[in-house]
Amino acid sequence: MKKTLFCLFIALVCLLTVAGCTGGEREDTAKSGYEIEFSLEENTLNCRQTVDFVNVYSDGLREIKFNLYMNAYAEDAVDKAYATPLKTYGGTEITALKINGNDASFTLSENKLSFSVPVDSLKLGDRAEIYMEYTVTLPECDLRTGYSDGYYNLSNFYPQIAVYGEEGFLSDAYSAVGDPILSDVADFSVKATFDEHLVAATPALGTETIAEGKKTISIRAENIRDFAMVLSDKFLCETVSDENLTVYYFHDGNEESAERASLALDVLKTFSSVFGDYPYDTFTVASTPFAEEGMEFSGLVYIDNLTTDFEKTLIHETAHQWWYNLVGNDNVREGWLDEGLTTFSTAYYYSLKGDEETFTEEIKSIRRSYALYERSQKLRGDKGALNINVDIYSCTDYQYGMLAYNKSCLLFADLYEKAGKEKFEKALSYYVDDNRFRRADSTSLADAFGKAMNCDVTGIIDGWLSDKAVVTTFA
Numbered sequence: 031m032k033k034t035l036f037c038l039f040i041a042l043v044c045l046l047t048v049a050g051c052t053g054g055e056r057e058d059t060a061k062s063g064y065e066i067e068f069s070l071e072e073n074t075l076n077c078r079q080t081v082d083f084v085n086v087y088s089d090g091l092r093e094i095k096f097n098l099y100m101n102a103y104a105e106d107a108v109d110k111a112y113a114t115p116l117k118t119y120g121g122t123e124i125t126a127l128k129i130n131g132n133d134a135s136f137t138l139s140e141n142k143l144s145f146s147v148p149v150d151s152l153k154l155g156d157r158a159e160i161y162m163e164y165t166v167t168l169p170e171c172d173l174r175t176g177y178s179d180g181y182y183n184l185s186n187f188y189p190q191i192a193v194y195g196e197e198g199f200l201s202d203a204y205s206a207v208g209d210p211i212l213s214d215v216a217d218f219s220v221k222a223t224f225d226e227h228l229v230a231a232t233p234a235l236g237t238e239t240i241a242e243g244k245k246t247i248s249i250r251a252e253n254i255r256d257f258a259m260v261l262s263d264k265f266l267c268e269t270v271s272d273e274n275l276t277v278y279y280f281h282d283g284n285e286e287s288a289e290r291a292s293l294a295l296d297v298l299k300t301f302s303s304v305f306g307d308y309p310y311d312t313f314t315v316a317s318t319p320f321a322e323e324g325m326e327f328s329g330l331v332y333i334d335n336l337t338t339d340f341e342k343t344l345i346h347e348t349a350h351q352w353w354y355n356l357v358g359n360d361n362v363r364e365g366w367l368d369e370g371l372t373t374f375s376t377a378y379y380y381s382l383k384g385d386e387e388t389f390t391e392e393i394k395s396i397r398r399s400y401a402l403y404e405r406s407q408k409l410r411g412d413k414g415a416l417n418i419n420v421d422i423y424s425c426t427d428y429q430y431g432m433l434a435y436n437k438s439c440l441l442f443a444d445l446y447e448k449a450g451k452e453k454f455e456k457a458l459s460y461y462v463d464d465n466r467f468r469r470a471d472s473t474s475l476a477d478a479f480g481k482a483m484n485c486d487v488t489g490i491i492d493g494w495l496s497d498k499a500v501v502t503t504f505a
């Protein structure tokens with residue numbers, strides 16, 4: 031009775047607040063665009079890139095900042111992309127830069143992970159064209175970017191427009207824990223040339239030509255948060271289509287390739303029916319050496335080719351097409367938003383397929399694992415290690431897994447229990463609709479659930495995020 035009254039009161043406050051401040055539908059924002067042309071020679075990418083930058087952030091920008099994530103793979107990197115030594119190291123060297131057709135200089139940050147280019151004052155909606163030439167040395171490793179055992183993982187290799195926050199452009203330090211990479215949605219045209227024996231797994235269909243032993247592919251991908259591709263001479267491709275969607279599964283001869291491609295298609299269709307449509311007409315799954323099971327990019331995922339749990343890794347990375355790609359968030363400071371929701375969605379897929387037992391068991395297993403962690407932290411007297419609301423630099427890999435994945439998943443399981451299936455799904459579809467191709471935050475999440483549940487859920491969310499011990503049972 032008390033709870034209902036509280037909810038009704040809050041609902042009234044919400045209604046009054048919303049009525050007082052909405053100004054109708056938000057307009058679609060303009061996007062920046064990338065044209066990238068590169069050739070792969072040995073383990074080097076020779077690149078030319080033109081960025082059509084549009085200021086959607088604020089008026090009066092006097093500089094544009096780009097992240098140079100490849101420098102985190104350098105041997106002397108201050109903020110490293112790797113936790114253990116690499117076989118060989120990488121980096122980026124910028125050899126030419128023009129702004130609006132004129133030669134320009136740039137300022138490299140102290141940790142070499144970003145650079146700024148000066149621009150004439152750019153007001154909201156103004157554009158600038160930044161042309162650059164650069165060389166990328168690929169490290170030998172099985173991380174986001176690098177070559178290993180005949181595979182080339184190519185992500186974040188290009189200078190990437192830094193996202194703009196309340197305090198200007200964000201250029202966060204790299205970290206081997208969590209996902210330190212932030213980006214806004216843009217359009218990409220990519221032309222890549224490489225040895226004709228290599229097969230390309232790309233996030234969109236392209237055209238392909240072969241001449242003098244070299245293959246050149248041209249790809250256009252719109253509304254993507256990042257551009258990634260994988261090359262290998264070992265790749266075979268399994269294709270499965272349904273109406274307007276095609277899945278490409280690149281593998282090295284896996285006997286279950288047809289089932290795996292069909293699973294990917296089924297996961298996309300299942301999540302589309304609950305969260306909102308998958309935004310592209312292709313989805314690419316690349317089995318490739320990758321140190322951490324799987325990695326999500328726009329329209330493409332890596333799955334480690336030695337994974338012992340292909341199914342759950344695939345479901346997890348596919349769920350990121352909604353929680354990371356379609357709805358972005360600040361992975362550095364609020365990584366729990368996409369990882370927790372993705373972990374819950376992975377378990378929830380089984381419920382959506384009618385397998386309640388697996389769904390319940392998955393959540394129970396996550397609860398048990400987190401409860402053990404919580405108990406050990408309490409015994410150590412380290413209450414702070416229960417707080418989800420921390421950035422990736424404050425956690426060990428183990429803590430980050432327990433907080434951003436497991437504890438956060440339990441937050442969503444709690445919301446599911448409190449809201450019930452119908453309102454929970456409605457909340458997630460509001461969350462997608464209201465933040466489509468943008469970056470959401472914990473307030474956006476509370477807003478979506480508040481709207482669906484007709485009550486203020488801020489207290490519930492804050493309780494889970496805080497350092498309060500919340501899991502008291504191992505059941």
Ligand SMILES: [Zn+2]
Pocket residue numbers: 346350369372
């Ligand atoms: Zn994830």
